[in-house]
Amino acid sequence: MVSAAALRRFVVARQAFSSRFRRAGVDDVAAAIRRLQAVQLDSIATVDRAHRLTLSTRIGAYEERGLSRLLREGRVFEYWAHEACLLPIEDYPLYKRRMLELRDRHWWGRERPAELRSVEREVLARLEAEGPLPARAFEGRSEPMWGWKPAKRALEHLLAAGEVAIAGRQGFQRLYALPERVIPKQCLESPTPSSDEFHRGLALRAVRARGALTEAGIAEHCRFRGGARAVRPHVDELVRDGVLRRVEVDDGGAPVVVEAAAELDGAPTAAVLLSPFDNLLWDRAFVRRLFGFEHVIEVYKRERERVYGYYVLPLLVADRLVGRADVKADRAQGVLQVKRFTAEPGVRRRLDVPLERAAVRLARSIGLASVER
Numbered sequence: 001m002v003s004a005a006a007l008r009r010f011v012v013a014r015q016a017f018s019s020r021f022r023r024a025g026v027d028d029v030a031a032a033i034r035r036l037q038a039v040q041l042d043s044i045a046t047v048d049r050a051h052r053l054t055l056s057t058r059i060g061a062y063e064e065r066g067l068s069r070l071l072r073e074g075r076v077f078e079y080w081a082h083e084a085c086l087l088p089i090e091d092y093p094l095y096k097r098r099m100l101e102l103r104d105r106h107w108w109g110r111e112r113p114a115e116l117r118s119v120e121r122e123v124l125a126r127l128e129a130e131g132p133l134p135a136r137a138f139e140g141r142s143e144p145m146w147g148w149k150p151a152k153r154a155l156e157h158l159l160a161a162g163e164v165a166i167a168g169r170q171g172f173q174r175l176y177a178l179p180e181r182v183i184p185k186q187c188l189e190s191p192t193p194s195s196d197e198f199h200r201g202l203a204l205r206a207v208r209a210r211g212a213l214t215e216a217g218i219a220e221h222c223r224f225r226g227g228a229r230a231v232r233p234h235v236d237e238l239v240r241d242g243v244l245r246r247v248e249v250d251d252g253g254a255p256v257v258v259e260a261a262a263e264l265d266g267a268p269t270a271a272v273l274l275s276p277f278d279n280l281l282w283d284r285a286f287v288r289r290l291f292g293f294e295h296v297i298e299v300y301k302r303e304r305e306r307v308y309g310y311y312v313l314p315l316l317v318a319d320r321l322v323g324r325a326d327v328k329a330d331r332a333q334g335v336l337q338v339k340r341f342t343a344e345p346g347v348r349r350r351l352d353v354p355l356e357r358a359a360v361r362l363a364r365s366i367g368l369a370s371v372e373r
Helices: 004-014 026-036 050-059 064-072 089-101 114-130 150-160 195-210 215-222 227-240 284-291 352-365
Strands: 076-080 084-088 165-170 173-177 244-247 256-259 271-273 312-317 320-330 335-343 370-372
Touching: 004 195, 004 284, 026 050, 026 064, 026 076, 026 084, 050 352, 064 076, 064 165, 076 089, 076 165, 084 089, 089 195, 114 150, 114 173, 150 173, 195 215, 195 227, 195 256, 215 227, 215 284, 227 244, 271 352, 284 320, 312 352, 320 352, 335 352, 352 370
Parallel strands: 335 370
Antiparallel strands: 076 084, 165 173, 244 256, 271 312, 312 320, 320 335
């Protein structure tokens, strides 16, 4: 059995948050994506894109064009994991199972209609002739129901089915390309895993990346259908193989799944402002259980319904989530604005110093000169 406190320290330490400012190169970016297993993408840029915040808290400042280079060179790839995510190229063969499952129905449940096939052929012909292209390179009007023009719909269905790949980004717009021009040949030619192999492989990667997860948390991380019940047989097999083990927690909650040789403790020290889409926060029930923290994302709410602010970054100090900062990047002035900070109930320590330290490091990591409170 492990104490909830030791488990919390272990889970935070596993994330490898940096406690000081750093500069990183493309190899560091690739290594961080490999270690995290999946890094979520999101279009909101109030502070910076979600993946940039997630990566910078681990490795520091890096050039975004380096990430496009990694995509273009087939060292990482973009696909549907927890949501749209950056993924290590070594996992591409595993995701061929999900590509098969999404062949006729998009991640969001949208059917791949037969009448779209002619548009798909036109799109593929242009990618063949011209190389990587963004959706805006194709003519057509957005449609009210989908919000996408026909070519964009075709590109997204082709991506979900693995029939196109992402070769980088212009700004935040995807550059679509033929897979054989981006993805390494050995990955494309690898056999498609069975459903069981896919579930076991992804569950193992999730546990290795996050340190400890409940079976429900594995399902949440990987977006498996059926929740904990569907995950359990795959965990059973990994436990029988001696790769994973289940551990009881002294809070009486569901057992956690960890690597067989894991030592369940740690000594995290960083003060970090987390992206609301950070991997640590994906399983909200687990966050509530370990940290006593109710993670909410209010950017999608109407202003009058918000409690903490528009784009709110939780403040992690050592192994505790101690408050929430409503933050905005003023690019014109080179300033990170901390518009409001709300400490968690029951937190008695002064948080000015760790908040300042975390905000200054975040500002430097995303190319801003100063912090304003």
